[in-house]
Amino acid sequence: MERKYTVDVKPGDEEVKVAGWVHEIRDIGKLVFIVLRDREGKIQVTFKKDELNRQLFENGKNLGKEDVIQITGSVEKNDQAPGGREIKPKRMDILGKAESPLPLEVSGSVDSDLSTRLDKRFMDLRKKNVFDVFSFRDKVVTGLREFYDDEGYIEIHTPIISKGGAEGGATLFPVIYYQEEAFLRQSPQLYKQMLMAAGFDKVYEIGPSFRAEKFGTSRHVSEFTQWDVELSFIEDHNDVMDALENGLKFLIDYLKEHASRELEAMGVELKSIDEKFPRITFDEALNLLKEEFDYVPEDSGDLDTKGEKLLGKHFMEKGHDFFFVVGYPGEKFYYMQDREEDEMESRKFDLIFRGQELSSGGQREHRLDVILEAMNEEGVDKSNFSFYLEAFKFGMPPHGGFGMGLDRLVTKLLGLENIKEGILFPRDPSRLAP
Numbered sequence: 001m002e003r004k005y006t007v008d009v010k011p012g013d014e015e016v017k018v019a020g021w022v023h024e025i026r027d028i029g030k031l032v033f034i035v036l037r038d039r040e041g042k043i044q045v046t047f048k049k050d051e052l053n054r055q056l057f058e059n060g061k062n063l064g065k066e067d068v069i070q071i072t073g074s075v076e077k078n079d080q081a082p083g084g085r086e087i088k089p090k091r092m093d094i095l096g097k098a099e100s101p102l103p104l105e106v107s108g109s110v111d112s113d114l115s116t117r118l119d120k121r122f123m124d125l126r127k128k129n130v131f132d133v134f135s136f137r138d139k140v141v142t143g144l145r146e147f148y149d150d151e152g153y154i155e156i157h158t159p160i161i162s163k164g165g166a167e168g169g170a171t172l173f174p175v176i177y178y179q180e181e182a183f184l185r186q187s188p189q190l191y192k193q194m195l196m197a198a199g200f201d202k203v204y205e206i207g208p209s210f211r212a213e214k215f216g217t218s219r220h221v222s223e224f225t226q227w228d229v230e231l232s233f234i235e236d237h238n239d240v241m242d243a244l245e246n247g248l249k250f251l252i253d254y255l256k257e258h259a260s261r262e263l264e265a266m267g268v269e270l271k272s273i274d275e276k277f278p279r280i281t282f283d284e285a286l287n288l289l290k291e292e293f294d295y296v297p298e299d300s301g302d303l304d305t306k307g308e309k310l311l312g313k314h315f316m317e318k319g320h321d322f323f324f325v326v327g328y329p330g331e332k333f334y335y336m337q338d339r340e341e342d343e344m345e346s347r348k349f350d351l352i353f354r355g356q357e358l359s360s361g362g363q364r365e366h367r368l369d370v371i372l373e374a375m376n377e378e379g380v381d382k383s384n385f386s387f388y389l390e391a392f393k394f395g396m397p398p399h400g401g402f403g404m405g406l407d408r409l410v411t412k413l414l415g416l417e418n419i420k421e422g423i424l425f426p427r428d429p430s431r432l433a434p
């Protein structure tokens, strides 16, 4: 007989097989009520002394919380039981005993702090409200894939171990690669671009990126998942922003339809977005901060966390959760910069979502001589990038792309406080296990 999820079990079913964890036990002598929990829900299993053989009843009575059991039985209506039905067991197999005491309470309302939860993550993930975050995350990925697949993007998988980093030396994680030093990637950026030289035209990749920053914030981790996109034959950075904006608008509608259960359980309401995301220049962002909040970011080339938060407040009051800031000064060698026709210093943008940076991207520089000059100015060691630079010598189309933090997207959409809540087994400077 095939196992069913508890949600698919109906009163009147003469014989069903369900399996899962013992969520609750109520023992009132001749009657033992067990609530069995599986991925999709819960069901009551009622052990009645008068109706069962002695062994089966005793086994039911001896169950402990979080034991894994498999039950075969008939289903009856019972208005007092959760979901209005209960199983009368005919057979029970104990598949896995749980030790006592449990390292973390799964049923009941005992709240543990995040660090304890992450230490005992396999137990924490048994909680429905925690599991729902990851069922939601699964739908975020499926929704994004659906959009970009339909738009003709090709999903790619580029190396995690590489010779150089796209985002600069200080945040590279070194690995020993046979006899050489190599690094975990900070971003698939360079490979996405090489595939533009290869004629792939439009690509996306979902995968891990690593940053060895000593961050202890609620929005940074050492290993995160990026949603990366690159596209060729663009006019300018606006085409890249369109690709990102349209994907997110589609995603929100997709989630409203396909993740309604998770959203409702978490009390989150998502609103479809019809209007364009505001696009302001870096200088406009600085002026806005000065005029409205009398705030000047310390680093003249960045908006910093506080600046992003204040701008987020400004735009959210006007009904915009998302807005772009375009034209950051002093950008990296791979962004197009200092074009005469632009009234800004680069074609690099950030997308801010509810006051937090969600994505960076822009039009790339595809002219090799300009890249080399920028590398000289930045003091970049070209020998680490020879494989990348070669791709610009033999026909590189104009192109651009972006990287979006998937963990930030999930946690911000759900209104979670800490990015680590949206990551199964997060990594930070003080956490390498589990």
Ligand code: AMO
Binding pocket: 166, 167, 186, 187, 189, 211, 213, 219, 220, 221, 222, 223, 224, 226, 228, 357, 358, 359, 360, 361, 362, 401, 402, 403, 404, 405, 406, 407, 408, 419
């Ligand atoms: P950037 O470094 O801005 O750009 O990263 C893109 C997005 O990835 C997420 N992110 C992080 N999330 C959690 N913890 C971190 N430590 C972390 N660092 C980054 C953020 C961020 O907006 N190569 C460019 C992208 C491109 O131009 O294609 C890049 O990686 O949400």
